[in-house]
Amino acid sequence: MFTARKGRLVALGAVVxxxxxxxxxxxxxxxxSGGSSTEAKTTLVVGSxxxxxxxxVAEIYAQALENGGFTVDRQFKIGQREVYLPELKSGKIDVxxxxxxxxxxxxxxxxxxxxxxxxAKDLASVLPTGLRVLDKAEAADQNSWTVTxxxxxxxxxxxxxxxxxxxxxxxxxxxxxxxxxPYGPDVLKAKYGITTAGLxxxxxxxxxxxxxxxxxxxIQLANIYTASPxxxxxxLVVLKDPDNLFFPDNVAPxxxxxxxxxxxxxxxxxxxxxxxxxxxxxxSESVTDQKAAPAIAKAWLTKNGLLK
Amino acid sequence: MNLFxxxxxxxxxxxxxxxxxxxxxxxxxxxxxxLGVLAVASLIAIPLGYAIGHTGxxxxxxxxxxxxxxxxxxxxxxxxxxxxxxxxxxxxxIALVVLAIPSVLAGAYAGFEAVDRRAIDAARAVGMTELQIxxxxxxxxxxxxxxxxxxTASLQVIATAVLADYVGGGGLGHFIFLGLKTNDYxxxxxxxxxxxxxxxxxxxxxxxxxxxxxxxGVSAGRPQDVRVRSTRSRTAxx
Numbered sequence: 001m002f003t004a005r006k007g008r009l010v011a012l013g014a015v016v017x018x019x020x021x022x023x024x025x026x027x028x029x030x031x032x033s034g035g036s037s038t039e040a041k042t043t044l045v046v047g048s049x050x051x052x053x054x055x056x057v058a059e060i061y062a063q064a065l066e067n068g069g070f071t072v073d074r075q076f077k078i079g080q081r082e083v084y085l086p087e088l089k090s091g092k093i094d095v096x097x098x099x100x101x102x103x104x105x106x107x108x109x110x111x112x113x114x115x116x117x118x119x120a121k122d123l124a125s126v127l128p129t130g131l132r133v134l135d136k137a138e139a140a141d142q143n144s145w146t147v148t149x150x151x152x153x154x155x156x157x158x159x160x161x162x163x164x165x166x167x168x169x170x171x172x173x174x175x176x177x178x179x180x181x182p183y184g185p186d187v188l189k190a191k192y193g194i195t196t197a198g199l200x201x202x203x204x205x206x207x208x209x210x211x212x213x214x215x216x217x218x219i220q221l222a223n224i225y226t227a228s229p230x231x232x233x234x235x236l237v238v239l240k241d242p243d244n245l246f247f248p249d250n251v252a253p254x255x256x257x258x259x260x261x262x263x264x265x266x267x268x269x270x271x272x273x274x275x276x277x278x279x280x281x282x283x284s285e286s287v288t289d290q291k292a293a294p295a296i297a298k299a300w301l302t303k304n305g306l307l308k
Numbered sequence: 309m310n311l312f313x314x315x316x317x318x319x320x321x322x323x324x325x326x327x328x329x330x331x332x333x334x335x336x337x338x339x340x341x342x343l344g345v346l347a348v349a350s351l352i353a354i355p356l357g358y359a360i361g362h363t364g365x366x367x368x369x370x371x372x373x374x375x376x377x378x379x380x381x382x383x384x385x386x387x388x389x390x391x392x393x394x395x396x397x398x399x400x401x402i403a404l405v406v407l408a409i410p411s412v413l414a415g416a417y418a419g420f421e422a423v424d425r426r427a428i429d430a431a432r433a434v435g436m437t438e439l440q441i442x443x444x445x446x447x448x449x450x451x452x453x454x455x456x457x458x459x460t461a462s463l464q465v466i467a468t469a470v471l472a473d474y475v476g477g478g479g480l481g482h483f484i485f486l487g488l489k490t491n492d493y494x495x496x497x498x499x500x501x502x503x504x505x506x507x508x509x510x511x512x513x514x515x516x517x518x519x520x521x522x523x524x525g526v527s528a529g530r531p532q533d534v535r536v537r538s539t540r541s542r543t544a545x546x
Contacts, residue, residue: 082489082490082491173476175489176473176482176485176486176489177485177486177489177490179329179486180486180490198328200476201474201475201476201482201485202395202475202476203473203475203485204387204474208391209387209390209391209475212390212391212394212395213394213395213476216394218395218396
């Protein structure tokens with residue numbers, strides 16, 4: 001009884017704090033003192049996936065735009081790609097941090113993959129009218145096949161193809177949609193002749209549950225996003241992917257026509273600074289240090305001299 | 309085509325049967341999980357509820373604790389337990405038992421409390437031991453409410469057992485999670501429809517059981533009537 005009450009208090013507190021942060025964010029982004037000039041300003045809608053890392057990147061873009069004098073309407077945590085793609089296509093969201101490879105595969109079933117540049121080029125050609133992709137960042141957050149260090153050492157695993165060395169049954173763990181993805185267990189079998197012992201559904205998107213299952217040898221192969229700080233902290237080995245089974249998933253904003261050259265320059269300046277290791281440490285600040293996205297975003301922008 | 313019709317067609321499509329993710333396999337897992345959870349929850353909650361109902365002690369504590377347990381979000385509990393005991397069936401099993409206990413517990417002690425005090429006094433007067441009073445008077449007379457509690461618990465468990473596959477525990481959650489993530493709404497709906505059918509079937513089974521197991525003399529005392537102070541003529545023979 002006592003703990004539940006305490007739990008409710010904590011939850012209530014979290015709501016209050018969350019609301020306070022959200023409201024203060026609104027306050028700073030929309031100064032009333034702007035007067036008539038506020039009317040002339042364009043409001044840009046910035047969206048994000050329901051994925052903490054994507055939200056941090058969206059927050060970085062949003063704060064950079066606000067700093068450049070734009071009014072930003074944050075529509076975060078919309079959901080998975082299947083959910084927000086129609087909104088994006090209809091032009092209701094002006095700026096959306098995306099992952100070039102996954103989006104390319106979602107829009108173009110015949111996408112060939114290849115280098116990050118090739119994928120970005122293909123993506124630009126298949127985007128619906130009215131949308132364009134801005135410069136991609138070095139930062140990437142892509143799917144991977146990941147094993148524990150002990151498992152990798154035992155079977156001398158380096159790349160995905162070397163999974164053939166494994167003599168014990170390999171149980172795969174990850175979200176259930178892995179079964180239908182173009183890099184799932186069926187494709188491992190078809191392309192590399194690797195037989196897996198089935199897919200254990202763990203619906204937390206390569207989060208702590210998946211990593212725990214991997215560490216406890218409940219599963220041997222997991223789909224974990226490469227920008228996950230858990231890869232480093234839990235000493236996991238991401239299998240190399242020389243054949244680009246996974247498309248390069250560099251971060252790049254997808255924008256509508258409402259994003260002017262001035263706004264695009266601001267976004268490109270942010271992307272130019274966002275490195276691979278930056279994204280991992282941004283995620284780490286969220287997962288390990290439990291910091292909120294606005295605070296993480298502000299600290300990064302300040303550090304990189306992107307705030308005036 | 310109507311999405312609902314598509315969902316039903318998906319559930320009837322023969323290609324979705326057979327194999328590890330076949331509908332019949334998943335239904336079987338779902339039912340086994342639900343039955344197992346109900347059995348374990350009953351083993352814990354019924355003796356406890358009887359003890360509380362018979363002695364009248366610890367009632368406020370039981371109400372408070374089971375109220376608090378009801379407030380726990382099952383998904384959150386599932387993830388916390390899974391982080392301790394790992395993925396698989398055990399974590400959702402524990403989380404569902406926690407979900408089922410309050411209803412069964414309430415049914416057990418409320419059933420005892422609803423028994424006419426005069427019937428118990430009479431049983432004591434004719435020389436029954438406390439154990440005999442529990443077994444021969446209170447338990448049969450309290451059955452309608454206990455079964456009502458089991459019925460509620462069963463419904464909740466069948467509906468919530470879709471969470472089992474969040475951590476690879478199997479069951480019908482597979483179709484719902486996969487359908488949701490891949491935009492395959494007919495599949496998602498098919499999963500939901502099957503869960504609904506199971507829930508309705510559970511209601512039907514419990515209503516039959518309720519008729520069968522309740523002693524003839526108590527049949528007048530349906531759950532809604534039992535709370536009413538019974539008259540002498542309605543009191544069942546011990």
